[in-house]
Amino acid sequence: MKLLPKLIMYNIINKEITGRWYKSKYKIIRLIGNGGVGEIYLAAHEKRGLVALKISRSMLSITREYDNMKKCEGKNYLPMVYELDDFETHGEAYHFFAMEYIDGYDLSKVMKSDLPLKLKLEIFIIILRIIEDINEEGLIYSDLKHENIMVDSRNLFIRFVDFGSLTPMGGIIKEYTPLYDRYSWKMGDRTADAAYQVFSAAVLLMTLILGYKLRPDKNNILSIRRALVKNNTPEALAELIEKALKGEIKNCRLFYEKLVNVDISVKKQSIKLNALLDSIIAILIFLLGVVLVNLKALTPISLF
């Protein structure tokens, strides 16, 4: 989104940087991401091999994010985080942490794919369990979005990659993306509560099902419902998403329980389809019968 990534200007690509405190050497390979507080680079470390470095001018946000990731250490839904350090280039001090490099793709690829609904739901349920786990620590993952959720192509694990937005429950949400933000949809404020998280998760699910994003400044909850219906989303699922957006589902645990029990079979349509097929077959048999009768009736005449 930035016109000039501020670090690229200093051209650290292909340069080697050395951590000021722990003396690790990293050769910067390329820019792989651009977050709210800094940039993420692919780099080569002498012992660890490929790693991702998150680099920023802001000591506060880098230290905060590193600490957030350390708190979740050991969970398999986030990259391993190695070390926090500083380096200097062109007379400016930068702060960074090194983490495991996730080779994969982000969730927008899943959104755009034509995976069957059942599979998309299964992926979403994994994501929902991860969010639930974070919420249980008393934290809200406020900047939930496709770009922050990666599918690791080696083992197909789902990994969350940006931990800068974790906000203690009851606090004020400061990092968000309008599409997933309750306040931008005028459905509530930016207090970090469990229902805020349910809202953002429901938007994520909605975009996964639809395969495209809706703009909160041009749409409302009604238009989401309409878009889902148009998309042939099973009625029960569309209703559940609407409830979640309206704040009627209190937390992600309840959302999960309701979601696994929701009936997504498309009975109505299959009944209609079967009925249609049946009637077509019936008509065909009838016509065949008519033709046969006519043939029998005609045969003696033609013999004459």
Next chain:
Amino acid sequence: MDGDCGIIRQMIIITDGRSNIGINPVEAAAKAKASGITVSAIGIIDGEGRDEKDVMEVEAISKAGGGLSDYCYPRNLSMTLQAMTQKTVNHTLECIVSKQLKTIIGQDMTNIEPKSRMKVVEFIENYGERVDLLYAIVLDTSKSMTNKLELAKSCIIDLMEALSHRRGVSKVALISYPGENSQSAGIACEFTSEISVLKEGLKLLKAGGGTPTGPAILSAMELMLEDEAPAQAHYV
């Protein structure tokens, strides 16, 4: 730290172009910094090709003003403005705490081992929520802003709404440039904590004219220094 809670003075410039009238804005930002005000800037990018000098000016202003700079597309303005506000408050506190640490333990924060920084970070975040804030928004209302003005207005109201949740007092003033009757800048709204007052001030704003960014920074600075808060409390 002098005073029981202290006050932070910040100025943010929202612009979509390069200044073309009056004092150099970089010089004006340096003056503001010298009087204890941090100056930051957001550059709005809209599809039309902008030349690099516009971008450089936004960076140069924030550098001289001791603040931060960022660019965004119009649709991201609201979030950028809020993120920027929080970041600059924390950034200012970071500088102040770092100075304080230097007098206490003889070294600043960058000289604390990374592993031990978390305590300081927590302190700053907590303090950032409680400290009183005087915030001057300096809004470019030159002709090129015509199509973006309504959006900028709603973003400013969003920001005020977000600030109202802080634990400390937040007062916002709005300076628009150019001002009316060939003034280089006008005060659309004096320092206030009331969203309704700010809305009234915003209502009257119209786009048109040149881009006297430098003179506008000086006007905002004067307004800020006039405010009844003790003149010595530039720092926490």
